[in-house]
Amino acid sequence: MTDEATAFVPGHVTGFFSAHPADEPVKAGSRGAGVTLSHGVEVTARPSDESTVLELDGDAVSMPPVERVLDALGVDAAVRAETSLPIGAGFGVSGAMALGTALTANVVFDCGRSENELVALAHVAEVQSGTGLGDVVAQARGGVPIRLDPGAPGYGRLDGVPARPDVEYVTFGELPTEAVLSGDTDRLSAAGEDALARLVREPTLAQFMYASRRFAREAGLLTDEVTEAIRAVSDAGGEASMAMLGRTVFALGSGLTDAGYDAVSCRTHPAGATLQ
Numbered sequence: 001m002t003d004e005a006t007a008f009v010p011g012h013v014t015g016f017f018s019a020h021p022a023d024e025p026v027k028a029g030s031r032g033a034g035v036t037l038s039h040g041v042e043v044t045a046r047p048s049d050e051s052t053v054l055e056l057d058g059d060a061v062s063m064p065p066v067e068r069v070l071d072a073l074g075v076d077a078a079v080r081a082e083t084s085l086p087i088g089a090g091f092g093v094s095g096a097m098a099l100g101t102a103l104t105a106n107v108v109f110d111c112g113r114s115e116n117e118l119v120a121l122a123h124v125a126e127v128q129s130g131t132g133l134g135d136v137v138a139q140a141r142g143g144v145p146i147r148l149d150p151g152a153p154g155y156g157r158l159d160g161v162p163a164r165p166d167v168e169y170v171t172f173g174e175l176p177t178e179a180v181l182s183g184d185t186d187r188l189s190a191a192g193e194d195a196l197a198r199l200v201r202e203p204t205l206a207q208f209m210y211a212s213r214r215f216a217r218e219a220g221l222l223t224d225e226v227t228e229a230i231r232a233v234s235d236a237g238g239e240a241s242m243a244m245l246g247r248t249v250f251a252l253g254s255g256l257t258d259a260g261y262d263a264v265s266c267r268t269h270p271a272g273a274t275l276q
Contacts, residue, residue, distance in 0.1 A: 004046035005107040006276040007100040010142060010269035011037035011085045012092035012135045013169070014244040015212030016219075018192030019133055019185040020150035025124040029150030030133035031196055033208055035167060035250070036142045036269040041083040041093055042276075043100025045108050048078040055080045056087075056097070065098035065132075068125035073102070075109045088174035090246025095135030098122040099273050107275065115140070120152035142272035144208065146199060163205050164270060168256040168263040172225045172247040191218035205239075205252060212241035223247055232259035 017032030052070050054063055055078075070077055079101050085091040102118040105111065113121070119140045126132040138145040141158055144165075149156035195211035213230060216222050226242050229249040233240035238255025242248065249256065256263035 001047070001110055002108055004044055005104040006042060006044040007103040007273055008040055008042050008276060009096035009100045009139050009273040010040040011083075011096065012138045013037065013090060013167075013248070013250050014092075014134065014138075015208055015241055016192050016195040016215035017134060017147075017244060018189035018196065020189075022150070025127040026120055027151045027155050028127050028133070029123065029137070029147070029152070029156060030192075031147050031150055032134060032192055033144070033146045033161070033196065033199055033211075034138055035144050035165075036139060036272070037091070037167060038267040038269050039083075039085055039264070040269065041081050041085065041096035041100055043097060043104055044080045045077045045101060045104035047108060048076045050076070052076050053078040057082055063094060063097055064129040065094050065122070065125040066101045068128060069098050069101045069121050070105060072121050072125070073105050073109065073111050073113075075105055075111070077101070077105050077108065079104075086171045086246075086248070088246065089171040090243030090248045092132065092135035092139060094129075094131040095122065095126050096139055096273075098125045099136050099139055103273060103275055116153040120154070123152040140272045142269050144205070144268060146196075146203065148196075148200075159203070161199075161203050161205060161208055164268040165205060165252045166254070166265065166267050167250055167252065168254060168265050169243070169248055169250040170229065170256055170261050170263045172223070174246065188219040188221075191215045194218075209239040209241055209252065216242040216244075221245070229256070229259070229261060232261070235259070
């Protein structure tokens with residue numbers, strides 16, 4: 001046992017997805033594609049004399065996926081997370097916290113789990129909490145991941161677009177993941193399957209962005225401000241789309257800045273979640 005451990009988990013912006021429930025949470029999840037970001041979540045865990053204590057950016061919070069991970073490992077921990085990413089806006093913060101907690105608690109409490117086991121724990125915790133379907137496996141991989149199958153490692157295949165673009169983003173507010181995933185996802189999933197087929201045929205950044213924009217439109221998730229921003233980036237000669245699930249627009253390169261938005265800049269993260 002060590003005093004504490006820290007992990008960095010990249011943020012993840014999903015361009016499109018299809019939902020795939022299953023009786024076993026480890027086999028449930030989503031198919032789709034996204035981009036992991038150099039902006040992410042730093043998670044630190046240490047032993048706790050009391051019950052689990054969880055802080056995000058200095059504030060006490062309730063985070064069911066994190067609590068489920070600790071329950072699965074059978075430990076009580078004080079977990080502290082810090083991030084510059086907007087919360088509830090499509091950046092996979094809850095998945096990052098669950099994965100970061102799994103990685104750090106495994107070290108602090110000598111749990112002896114493998115990477116795939118820890119990713120599976122975090123993935124299952126997200127699925128059971130209704131807070132995500134594919135962020136965890138993407139954040140464990142890094143790059144521009146393509147999720148060919150749903151499920152945790154050992155159940156789902158992963159591929160990727162071989163590129164590392166600069167990324168900008170601007171957020172207009174929250175879009176609760178639970179509210180979308182608990183509704184009728186048939187239309188959304190049909191659009192996601194079509195988008196994935198397009199990207200598999202042509203695994204390029206240009207095709208990823210096109211498929212993402214088409215998905216957002218066909219899934220009926222676009223809001224007025226998101227639509228306006230995507231159109232402005234296109235008019236300025238750039239590529240942009242909507243982050244799933246959030247009222248967030250992400251663009252390649254300097255697309256949002258060129259369109260006149262006060263955007264945040266980062267890069268594609270070259271690797272997955274790592275212990276510091």
